[in-house]
Amino acid sequence: MRVVLAEDLFLLRDGLVRLLEAYGFEIAAAVESGPELTRALAELKPDVAVVDVRLPPTHTDEGLQCALRARRERPGLPVLVLSQHVEQLYARELLADGSGAVGYLLKDRVFDADQFVDAVRRVAAGGTAMDPQVIQQLLTRRAAGDRPLGRLTPREIEVLELMAQGRSNTAIAAQLVVTERAIAKHTSNIFAKLGLEVSDDDNRRVLAVLAYLDQGH
Amino acid sequence: MSMDTESGNGRTTAREVATTAARGLALALVSLPGAVLCFVLSAVSVALIPVGVGIVTTPWVLTGVRAFADRRRLLAARWGGVRIPRAYRPLPKDAGPWARTFGMLADPATWRDLRWLPVDMTAGFLTALLPAVLVLYPLEGLTIAAGLWRVLPDGYWYGFVPVTGQASALAAGALGAVLLASAPRLTPPLLRGHFRLARAVLGSPQGELAERVRVLTETRQVAVDASAAELRRIERDLHDGAQARLVAMGMDLGTVEMLLDKDPAKARELLAQARRSSADALAELRDLVRGIHPPVLAERGLGDAVRALALRMPLATEVTVDLDGRAEAPVESAAYFAVSELLANAVKHADADRIWIDLHHVAEGAGVLRVTVTDNGRGGAAVEPGSGLAGVERRLGTFDGVLAVSSPAGGPTMVTLEIPCALS
Numbered sequence: 001m002r003v004v005l006a007e008d009l010f011l012l013r014d015g016l017v018r019l020l021e022a023y024g025f026e027i028a029a030a031v032e033s034g035p036e037l038t039r040a041l042a043e044l045k046p047d048v049a050v051v052d053v054r055l056p057p058t059h060t061d062e063g064l065q066c067a068l069r070a071r072r073e074r075p076g077l078p079v080l081v082l083s084q085h086v087e088q089l090y091a092r093e094l095l096a097d098g099s100g101a102v103g104y105l106l107k108d109r110v111f112d113a114d115q116f117v118d119a120v121r122r123v124a125a126g127g128t129a130m131d132p133q134v135i136q137q138l139l140t141r142r143a144a145g146d147r148p149l150g151r152l153t154p155r156e157i158e159v160l161e162l163m164a165q166g167r168s169n170t171a172i173a174a175q176l177v178v179t180e181r182a183i184a185k186h187t188s189n190i191f192a193k194l195g196l197e198v199s200d201d202d203n204r205r206v207l208a209v210l211a212y213l214d215q216g217h
Numbered sequence: 218m219s220m221d222t223e224s225g226n227g228r229t230t231a232r233e234v235a236t237t238a239a240r241g242l243a244l245a246l247v248s249l250p251g252a253v254l255c256f257v258l259s260a261v262s263v264a265l266i267p268v269g270v271g272i273v274t275t276p277w278v279l280t281g282v283r284a285f286a287d288r289r290r291l292l293a294a295r296w297g298g299v300r301i302p303r304a305y306r307p308l309p310k311d312a313g314p315w316a317r318t319f320g321m322l323a324d325p326a327t328w329r330d331l332r333w334l335p336v337d338m339t340a341g342f343l344t345a346l347l348p349a350v351l352v353l354y355p356l357e358g359l360t361i362a363a364g365l366w367r368v369l370p371d372g373y374w375y376g377f378v379p380v381t382g383q384a385s386a387l388a389a390g391a392l393g394a395v396l397l398a399s400a401p402r403l404t405p406p407l408l409r410g411h412f413r414l415a416r417a418v419l420g421s422p423q424g425e426l427a428e429r430v431r432v433l434t435e436t437r438q439v440a441v442d443a444s445a446a447e448l449r450r451i452e453r454d455l456h457d458g459a460q461a462r463l464v465a466m467g468m469d470l471g472t473v474e475m476l477l478d479k480d481p482a483k484a485r486e487l488l489a490q491a492r493r494s495s496a497d498a499l500a501e502l503r504d505l506v507r508g509i510h511p512p513v514l515a516e517r518g519l520g521d522a523v524r525a526l527a528l529r530m531p532l533a534t535e536v537t538v539d540l541d542g543r544a545e546a547p548v549e550s551a552a553y554f555a556v557s558e559l560l561a562n563a564v565k566h567a568d569a570d571r572i573w574i575d576l577h578h579v580a581e582g583a584g585v586l587r588v589t590v591t592d593n594g595r596g597g598a599a600v601e602p603g604s605g606l607a608g609v610e611r612r613l614g615t616f617d618g619v620l621a622v623s624s625p626a627g628g629p630t631m632v633t634l635e636i637p638c639a640l641s
Contacts, residue, residue: 053516054512054516060515060516060517061516061517084503084506084512085506085507085512085513087512087513087525087528088525088528088529089513089517089521089524089525089528107499108496108499108500111492111495111496137528137529140531141529141530141531
């Protein structure tokens with residue numbers, strides 16, 4: 001699987017290259033600025049891009065903007081955005097086109113190599129990987145002024161959180177140490193309580209959850 | 218006091234002209250004897266200083282002169298909209314007559330008062346009288362036309378019209394009518410002219426500057442205190458938080474190095490702990506950075522930073538942004554933290570379930586950034602000493618910003634803040 005990597009800090013870039021190579025990815029390019037990233041994405045056509053939000057030359061949200069532009073030209077281009085901080089505002093912009101294959105994670109998540117690599121693979125396969133912090137914020141916000149979430153059991157909330165991050169039923173079952181059947185039951189309960197359409201497609205499932213969490217604003 | 222001479226309502230205009238004329242007349246009647254009295258008393262009192270009597274009387278007389286001038290300052294602001302700054306030097310409370318006399322005489326403001334008195338009794342008297350004349354003189358013209366010309370002696374002139382018979386009397390009446398018609402346009406500027414003259418002589422060119430210096434000194438003190446406290450907080454947070462965690466992590470790693478061969482299971486456990494420590498340290502650093510300068514603010518500017526802030530609110534928050542550029546970083550930062558504080562207030566105290574934030578920039582003049590935060594809570598918010606709002610107000614002061622609160626009991630609460638600035 002070919003990856004284009006954009007990160008301006010040499011140490012982190014080097015670490016990410018080594019990490020991804022160790023897990024069998026092929027690094028098509030590892031660049032350090034916005035214009036380089038745009039060029040690499042257009043020329044190399046990678047399977048997935050791992051992009052830092054803040055990149056030179058502007059040192060603002062250059063990386064995010066490049067990723068969004070590239071996705072407008074090539075809809076569905078898998079992009080995993082890494083950031084020193086996560087903002088719902090940016091998460092929404094990434095999810096806005098509704099075509100999935102996006103991820104938005106705190107840089108800290110690379111500490112857990114297995115989970116990070118899992119997120120890269122998920123995004124490359126057209127799924128989503130949202131940072132638990134984004135989901136947490138959404139959930140607290142919804143819970144404060146909304147009744148349907150109040151009808152969920154604590155276990156269902158837990159499952160909803162993991163589901164919104166983009167995990168499959170198998171992954172959720174593994175994380176919560178229960179059977180996949182139990183998770184399937186929880187998810188159908190959640191969908192029923194929240195009035196969401198049932199779907200087998202992981203990606204559409206996440207978008208449905210996020211759309212629900214987001215609605216009304 | 219509105220001086221709307223363009224008013225379409227004839228009665229209002231007539232009343233305004235009459236009021237202005239009456240005010241001018243009153244001013245003229247008071248300023249002439251008042252100024253003469255003050256001037257004579259001051260001159261005599263100062264002249265008597267060598268014989269000792271003046272030492273006692275001068276402070277009294279000069280205080281009276283100041284009261285006379287203050288009265289005019291008040292009327293200038295109330296009737297003419299003219300601000301004449303007051304810039305007397307403060308005298309020590311327990312000063313003796315000697316110190317008071319010479320303290321007052323050493324004050325340039327005293328000499329400005331004394332210089333103003335002769336101006337006020339001459340030019341000031343005339344400028345104050347003119348509005349009244351402008352109203353009364355046309356009345357004379359009209360009465361001449363109405364028949365008064367019959368009893369007037371030969372060679373009587375009304376303005377530039379020699380009154381000799383009915384025809385010329387009618388001409389005088391026409392002139393009076395023209396003058397009367399022009400009165401609404403002329404009287405207010407004439408009265409304002411009187412006050413402008415007073416300001417030119419009485420107002421210290423440094424009065425406004427002195428006031429400005431006082432405000433700047435005060436706000437600088439607030440800014441210095443606030444930034445010192447902020448630095449202490451950052452230092453403490455770094456020292457107790459991230460720094461301590463990194464030290465613990467280093468120690469854990471050292472132990473791991475040693476345990477690697479002897480007890481791999483224990484080493485693995487410590488490695489996991491070290492990784493958790495580094496994640497915690499990062500989380501703390503992130504919070505710290507958000508408290509110093511929020512990343513979205515740096516990346517996107519005030520509009521999106523406030524939008525991101527609204528997304529984190531536990532209640533429905535609507536944001537309207539109308540900014541076509543970015544303000545300077547310190548201004549953006551001040552506005553952001555002010556909004557953040559206002560939102561926290563609304564969530565904590567207002568018992569609201571909706572908040573509206575409106576950000577826009579007024580380009581007129583030097584430009585003003587105006588932010589309005591409205592909630593539908595229970596109201597009753599006030600800028601009281603020690604309250605969060607007072608803190609916001611003080612910190613905005615550093616940027617010449619102001620805060621206005623409208624919060625009747627029962628709500629809604631609307632807080633508006635304005636910071637003069639240009640966008641780029």
